[in-house]
Amino acid sequence: MSQTFVVEASRVTWTNSGVEIVILDLEGSQYFALNESGCELWPLLVNGTSRDDMIAKLVDEYKISEDVAAQDVDALLDGLLERNIVKVADGSI
Structure with missing residues (x-):
């Protein structure tokens, strides 16, 4: 059984600047930016995805x-989970 990870949508808001994804943690009032590879993965996380x-x-x-790729993922x-920006979805695949 593989876990599904999903963005904690009630906790964050984000925008795509065209170069990076900028995330605002609404609870912690902190901004985060994702690099190019993070921008590729963010849409997957928004919809729910597995590590694989x-x-x-x-x-x-x-x-x-x-x-x-596994090291990068x-x-x-790890960083997003630590900051509660993503969570393990209920009913993981």
């Missing part, structure tokens, strides 16, 4: 190894 799907997206988009998820 995120890794596959980076491998496909950037032609990198699964190991490198794990770093992103």
Whole structure:
């Protein structure tokens, strides 16, 4: 069974500047910006996605190894989970 991660929509608002995703944590009043690869993954997180799907997206988009993609995805998820910007969705796949 794989966990599904989703943006904690009631806690944040965001905008796509065309270069980066800028996220405002409404509870903590902090801004965060996602880099290019984070911008690729953010729409997946908005709709709910698994770690494996995120890794596959980076491998496909950037032609990198699964190991490198997994490290990037794990770093992103760790940071977003720590800040309560994403959560593990109920009824994970």
